[in-house]
Amino acid sequence: MTNVDQFSCRWCGQSFAPRLNGGTEKLHCRVQCRHEHREGRVAIAEALEQSGKISIKDEHVALSEKRERQARHSKHANRAG
Numbered sequence: 001m002t003n004v005d006q007f008s009c010r011w012c013g014q015s016f017a018p019r020l021n022g023g024t025e026k027l028h029c030r031v032q033c034r035h036e037h038r039e040g041r042v043a044i045a046e047a048l049e050q051s052g053k054i055s056i057k058d059e060h061v062a063l064s065e066k067r068e069r070q071a072r073h074s075k076h077a078n079r080a081g
């Protein structure tokens with residue numbers, strides 16, 4: 001038996017075989033799922049912000065932490081363009 005790397009789409013749960021032809025890891029079965037996942041994250045952040053559960057400051061912190069992670073990651077991947 002060969003070990004087939006089947007991944008589950010983070011968004012819709014569908015299993016797929018990721019093609020690792022670049023530096024980016026694939027978490028979604030298709031581009032649409034990636035976009036919808038991102039939209040969903042924005043939507044919940046908006047809802048939390050409107051209900052007062054998080055503040056703009058929390059979003060600043062989250063964004064700067066995300067950028068730090070990306071900077072660390074891109075230093076490793078070193079993509080052209």
Ligand SMILES: [Zn+2]
Binds near residue numbers: 009013014
């Ligand atoms: Zn999907």
